[in-house]
Amino acid sequence: MHPVRKQRLMIVIFIVVFSSIAVGLMAYALRENINLFYPPSKIAAGDVPHNTRIRAGGCVKPGSVERASDSLEIRFLITDGTADVKVNFNGILPDLFAEGEAAVINGIVTETGEINASEVLAKHDENYTPPEVAEAMKDKGEHQKTCEGLKYGA
Amino acid sequence: MAWQWFHRLGSPRWFYEKTTAWMPWLAALSIALLLTGAVWGLAFAPADFKQGNSYRIIYIHVPAAFLALAGYYIMAISGAVGLIWKMKLPFMVMKSAAPIGALLTFVSLVTGSIWGKPTWGTWWEWDARITSMLILFFLYLGMIALQQAFTHRDTSDKASAVLALVGMVNIPIIYKSVDWWNTLHQPATIKFTSKSTIDPSMLYPLLIMVIGFYAFYALVLLLNTRVEILRRESRTQWVSDLISATNKRA
Incomplete structure (x- = not known):
């Protein structure tokens, strides 16, 4: 390679490497802010400010959903495997909201450590399965791995 | 000697004449793949x-997002080759790649939003994946704008090549954002190192769509580049020969 071209190649590599380092350091410094939501263990540990609007995310604990018979009011627990946090919500849930599925909650943490939610979003997983295959897996007891493999606390 | 083929590749005329024969094949291939993939994915x-x-919007959303990212690498690497070797053709490819990439990024943002409403329950959420994809869209728009910002073609080529190189850092961020941070967007379904978490009956049409998008991308990029070649070389002898030959045939 011609020395002039080699020098220009070095400049190009320099641009790529140093812009990557700069952006990488920025992302590292802002890592807590880039996270969309707090995991339940952080809320339970008191690391999350009370009485301000935050987002929490975790798996809806199977068997914890209580619905009111005369209104849209609903209570459930979200978990990340380490801690559970109680969520109160009065509104319309997305279709994919279900026990054993992840959800993202927009709301206010009260003094008692519960979340009064103003919005509940369903965070669906990356698995796509035809209904027949899902049925077959359920029969074999393979598909009930709900709330497993959550790393939100990490 | 070893670099001869490489320098020949840098000749716009050689490239234009070489690719003329490819165009109908590439067009037929991409139409066949896109039709097969779309009918299979949407109907069967x-x-x-x-x-x-x-979920069927995946057959548009994922291929568009793949090509939006891959297209950025194509644009940035051609910019780097143009900077290092001072060749004309790579800069033409870089300029032609910007509007296609912008459009694909826009398509993946819009389809993602349409998909988000029935599944997540929201059109838009400022999570890391969606926000970094929006930044990619603005980078592409910046590339298009920067090309128009200078009167000298050399200056605008160099400046936009530097922008393309600096913006390249965003691509791994988009790709890994769902693993590095807590996001609403789910992690990757098609995995290269382990088994994909999608049933084979749904995966095959998706792969056909991805290959079809690659072929279509190549087709559109070549079309754009060939127009750019004619525009920038319009004063040369071979272009006027080409035009008079086309006029004679007509």
Whole structure:
């Protein structure tokens, strides 16, 4: 390679490497802010400010959903495997909201450590399965791995 | 000697004449793949047991997002080659790649938003994946704007090549954002190191769509580049020969 071209190649590599380092350091410094939501263990540990609007995310604990018979009011627990946090919500849930599925909650943490939610979003997983295959897996007891493999606390 | 083929590749005329024969084949291939993939995915692939039919937007969303990212690498690497070797052709490729990439990024943002409403329950959320994809869209728009910002073609080529190189850092961020941070967007389904978490009956049409998008991308990039070649070389002898030959045939 011609020395002039080699020098220009070095400049190009320099641009790529140093812009990557700069952006990488920025992302590292802002890592807590880039996270969309707090995991339940952080809320339970008191690391999350009370009485301000935050987002929490975790798996809806199977068997914890209580619905009111005369209104849209609903209570459930979200978990990340380490801690559970109680969520109160009065509104319309997305279709994919279900026990054993992840959800993202927009709301206010009260003094008692519960979340009064103003919005509940369903965070669906990356698995796509035809209904027949899902049925077959359920029969074999393979598909009930709900709330497993959550790393939100990490 | 070893670099001869490389320098020949840098000749716009050689490139234009070489690719003329490819165009109909590439067009036929991409139409065949896109039609097969779309009909298979939208009509014959099974519905998802949780999302029902709404998951089928994956057959547009994922290939568009793949090509939006891959297209950025194509643009940035051609910019780097143009800077290092001072060749004309790579800069033409870089300029031609910007509007296609912008359009693909826009398509993946819009389809993602349409998909988000029935599944997540929201059109838009400022999570890391969606926000970094929006930044990619603005980078592409910046490339298009920067090309127009200078009167000298050399200056605008160099400046936009530097912008393309600096913006390249965003691509791995987009790709890994769902693993590095807590996001609403789910992690990758098609995995290169382990088994993909999608049933084979749904995966095959998706792969056909991805290959079809690659072929279509190549087709559009070549079309754009060939127009750019004619525009920038319009004063040369071979272009006027080409035009008079076309006029004679007509």
